[in-house]
Amino acid sequence: MGYSLQFPATLSYILSPGAKSGQRAHYSGVWVCLRTGSPGDSLRIQFPSVKPNSVVLSWGNPKGLEGPKSFRIMWSSLQKVEGRLVIKNFHKIEISNLELGQEYFFSVATEDEDGNLSEWVTATVFTVVPPPRHLTKEHSDATSLTLKWMDGEKMEGIPQQFLIAVESPGKEPLVIHTNDYCKKVSDLEPDTKYTISVSTVVNDRCSEPISICTRTVVMDRLTDEVRQGSLWTTMFADNSVVCSETREQVKRTWRGEEPSLRQVLSKIGLEDQYDTKLTLSTFLEINQYDRSQRKPKSARAVPEAFLKQLMSLNTNARSATCVSQDEDKCNAINLLDLVTALFLCSDSALQQDLVLKMSLCQFAVPLLLPNSETKEITMMLWSMRDIVRTFRPSQQAFLKSYCDERLVLSDIPLVSFVRLGKTSLSKSQMLNKLLCNNQQIHHTFCHRSMACCDVPRRISDGLVEISWYLPCGNMKIDKFTEPLAFTNLRGDIKASERQFAFLCQASAAVYIYCDESETNYFKHLEGKHLEANIFLISSTKGKSYRLKQLTVNPRLKMTDISQIKKTDTELLKALQESVSKMLVSPQTKKVSLADLAYTAHCCQILVDEDRDECQSAWENASKITAKVTNISEFKDKQLPYQGNIWKAISWVETECWRLRKVGNNNPDNYCESIKEKEKGLRNKQRSFEMTTAVERFHHGMTTSEVQRYHFLKWLEMELDNLSRHQLSALQDRYKELRQKSLEETKEIVETDNQISACSLRVDHFVRECGQLYNNVSCLPEYSRQRKNIEQLPGQCAQMMLDGFPLELVDGDAANIPIKWISQVLTELHNIMNSSSKLKVITVIGAENSGKSTLLNTMFGVRFAVNAGTCTRGAFIQLISVSKDIRKELGCDCIMLIDTEGLKSHRMVRDDHSHERDKEVASIAVALSDVVVVSISNDSSREKDLWEMVCHAFARLKGVSKKKPVCHFVHTNMYDMPALEQLKRSKELMEQLNEMIGKDVKMKKANINKLSDVIKFDLNNWSWYIPPVWDGTPPMAPVNVGYSATVYTLKKVLINDLQKCPERGDLIQFIGKVEQFWKTV
């Protein structure tokens, strides 16, 4: 409720419980000083919230003063009186439009009905100075480091200074003042841990600091070597490798003669993003590109086109988006340069997402990323953390079980391919052939013959890419029976010594392409200890090849291990044999990428995870996960609010209006008894405290903005690591049982329950926060705990903006925690500056029919895939609409609702869960403008599903006046001729109409045919979507047809949204949720 005054300040009233909404406070524009009268001693002023530009002040009720009363409030800064006003019956007020970092004096007096004024009570407060944001370490060596940050929120244009404190245990802290946004801190000790904090200073007032912890590197021997002038120095000493670049190379960089990175970046329009970084949310935003994809006309349009297509898992993203060289020579950019530039210009959330999507498309992903300007090389461990794959090595195939692994944690042999000098053979093409299972070769590594790969590389020499070979357990298909990782170094090893040294220490085998005449190069390796087996693919003038084994210890020696190979095919065969032979050897080095971080450090390669926000976030997350030994015990002890009591409350709460078990009782009496029961349960729930785990969760969420994303991601991954193995076995069992027979109800239900008990996800923590928030009013008003809990909705709103879905309907308890959801969405509305007009797309349908996969592919979001077996809830995610098409679309954002699957009758337990499924589907449908009903091609349960869907629509008629637009999507459909599709669609329509016609309830509601409840366009109301995978997973890339069909559907959905009448914003949406939940 905003209220404008002629004062420089605006204010808004915060309703106290007794006040009626809409009641406005009386305000007198002219200030008259009245004589003092009634007592005012209980008017102690408190400041429940102090922000940079506003404060909330509150005070108690004056003792002995009954009846209506007014308060006079006056506030001033050091310079002048800033504002005055009179309000009636409120005890709390927000004063805004204040200046940050200023001292303000507030005075309040009571005025009774006769106009007598109490004594003034005063209090002073300083408005907050916002801390700086995005503090990062740009560069560091043994004795210095460079920091960079941005100014705090709303600080643009305000004169400010920054205070830097550099602290290290046992040393005097170093304090530096600066006016810049970047600072080099020198004279540090090597190999020492430092905590560095930066605060904003305005009017001599300091903000809260933001800090990072970091460790300087071990004394840099590189510079010594360069100083001594040795051209090529590679030292292998007790397992650590230090390499140097040539003095010339270093000098050139110093003189700034190689600005190729900046040139490339500015050519593709990313010059600013090198510093400010692209974010995930920028690419999820719906913009013109989503309405009509087009081939980029200039190099500047390439990054967006590539990223957008990658987000929708288009396996043609690489070639389809490049500007052809024929059209414009200076416009073309090498694909590897594009990938390198994008990774250098993305923040860590986007990097991780890119890698995940690239790996689903079976594109190789960056392992070592070079920065041609700073000469830094970064191992992209964090970026790869999110890749989880299911595969089946030969042993598992025998046991009929799968391995479900987070790849960076699996011990998998690494096989590296590098080149010395120039060779005519394309090692990338050879690798692609090694990686593919059949004749159809997938371009995992891009190679010269691909479009845009023949353009000269400018910034990607030294890039090492990685891709995995994972067996499916079928001997007829698998080329290798064990998992393998292949890496590929771009450019000559002579120019990438650190990468080469790393690969020699990290790999099981390194294959070096080289010409016979260049083998002298290896002389400097003589006597060194190399972990990898080194093989040469040595050619004589590029005409014939021979595989040789290279040993360097004690003396350099080359042994032929193959006959001369004249053709590529012969060579490929020899390579495959060599790799297979290595795989079966028990001595083969197997190592996880996570463990290779150490090797990277030894080779002077940075690791992206060393960034301080990432490390601290990990520490915070692991404090929680380290305590989990038994998941269901942990949930009972540490997340008690959402346990059985909440389930019971949910049941009684809804029972009051649903009267499921009223029987022959008088409904009024029944309700009374239910309410009594609810009261008892609620009291019991209130006796819980905020547990350590939730406190830590709160801490992790609130530490800092950059850390929050990392914290949530770490928590998500670590929790997944704890439960994945057990869960995936149960899920396999569940699927198996379902396929076997629908009658094995009991066992299915049991497995379902077990899955539920073993699940522990971030959602459970958020759920707990919701429950705590619902009960927050029982805590003392100014307690620390209450303050913490009251921050939670804001944090969760941020979490949604970070790309994490929010649970709308708690699937386990079948309830919507309304108070919590309302507050989170209200905070979201505020964060979006009240521009939250929305339209809603919902997906409902059978469980495991690929609903979440569909939404994820369509919008690039991250709904949980394969989670539909245990919960029956609904999740929401908000994506923003770009400003230039908001008017056209009639909304500022799109809400996606992903519902968990509808289950069929026969296997449902006797706890009204069938009813709950319908309720969840109904509310989701009632809230939406566009509904997608997904149908799997398993027709056995279709009838039940239809019944449920029809019921959802029918109920809708009772609660909502408008009909949603509806699309029916058949997923996992192999090529179906158009005629057959038409026939099927017709049949489906008839079936649905018939079902509706027969239903007595529907008849009563005056529903006779499908079009009475939903809108659809007969030309495109039913869709046949090809299977996701092109081939047999795990080696299958995403099907081009899948991605293309999903994209077409997306365009249609967005068009449908455009045609839907505008609706309100998030605040109105909350109202609708509440209203529908009670009526469905």
Ligand SMILES: Nc1nc2c(ncn2[C@@H]2O[C@H](COP(=O)(O)OP(=O)(O)O)[C@@H](O)[C@H]2O)c(=O)[nH]1
């Ligand atoms: N083979 C195949 N698997 C799919 C397809 N779509 C989804 N899946 C897999 O089916 C499982 C369930 O998918 P999910 O999207 O979670 O289904 P939901 O329960 O309907 O949300 C996941 O393992 C998906 O990878 C498809 O078209 N073909």
Ligand SMILES: [Mg+2]
């Ligand atoms: Mg799902």
